[in-house]
Amino acid sequence: MESAQKSPTPVGTPWGIAPFRRYLSAHLISVTGSAMAPLALAYSVIEQGGGAGSLGLVLATNTVPMILFLLAGGVFADRLSRSRLLFLGNLLAAAAQGVLAVSVATGHATTASIAACGFVSGTASSFIGPAAQGAVVQIVPAEHLQQANALLRLPSNAVKVLAPVAGGLVVAASGAAWALAGDAFTFAAAAVLLLGLRLDAPITTSTSALTDLRAGWASFWSRTWLWTYTAAGAVLVAAWLAGFQLLGPLVAASQYAGARDWGLIQAAFACGLLAGTLVCLRWKPYRLLVVAIAAGGALVLPLAAMARGLPLLLVLVAALLAGVGLDVAVVAWTTAFSQHVPQDEQGRLIAFNGIGERLAIPAGYVVTALAAHAWDGRTALLACAAMIAAATVLNLCVPAVHRVNRLTPVDRPRPTHDRREAEQT
Known part of the structure; x- marks a missing residue:
């Protein structure tokens, strides 16, 4: 099978690398x-008689494992073969979605069973994420990392525009x-493809996972640019989601034409992601x-536009620009990392970053909900934009x-276990 560790001939683009085509x-x-x-x-919950509370429980059980197990996923990604972790993670997600599809189809689904399947899917994601971050670096040369990251974002953003419509038609x-069965099938098909991607396990001299975790935290904290970016990201992500x-749908309902205009705003944002x-x-x-x-600061634009009650056309332009900015931010950040x-x-370091950026999200929702009771929605929205x-x-x-800039192949840092070199980057 293909081995991503060997690159006998130079390539002009990531698409010329066979293991990358398989991964993509x-x-x-x-x-x-x-x-x-x-x-x-959402409709599986509705079909079995659940309401907002049931759906909230299901969504929470899907998110909680990302906080609970992401560090473990990061440690394993630095000790084991990342391609094998990706295979097993997709296989576990396929099994969870398959069980859920069968239970819904046979009428045996309950809020508890749906939540349990969501918990398993979330657990699979907590191992897939860190492994995916490191896998791209093993597959693609440093000079092609940005193009590779952009190519990986391209289908994700394209399906954000098209797949919800297709999903709505299928559900209807x-x-x-x-x-849900289609989702299970896609996870299984991805697992089969990833089975042929053979990536060697990272070289480690550590004797225990706990030692790796401590070393990872020391490395994370030694990089000022990384922990400050994570801290700022915690505020930004929480304020943006809240x-x-x-608040977005509430302000759209009171200041614009409700669901119709809110759908247009979301579509403009998704188109911006694709353009980015x-x-x-x-x-x-x-x-x-x-x-x-x-x-990433472009996320201010649609929140401020809605908070100021600007015409819908200007809000759509702001959402489009925010989408462009966010995708540029994600690709540039991933390449820098x-x-x-x-x-x-x-x-490990992407796991620390991921947990740090997610920890403030629940608090952000709660604080924003309380603020919306004390202030009107537009004022609370403006506060989120200011944050x-x-x-x-x-x-x-x-x-x-300002020292974390693009590296040329000759500048690429050598693999090292010397933590004293960390801050130099």
């Missing part, structure tokens, strides 16, 4: 099914069970981390951020 194909298949899953999951025509997902990916296929900025932080963190530490702006500006004031 598996990713495309998997995200296509996953994009339809949230709608199918055949019921939620068929959409503002866009929680296309930008990243061509543009290769030198100041990777500065670009990632500044571009891939180039400035040694391969044998990427699983994003403040986090962006403060993060840009960190000197270490």
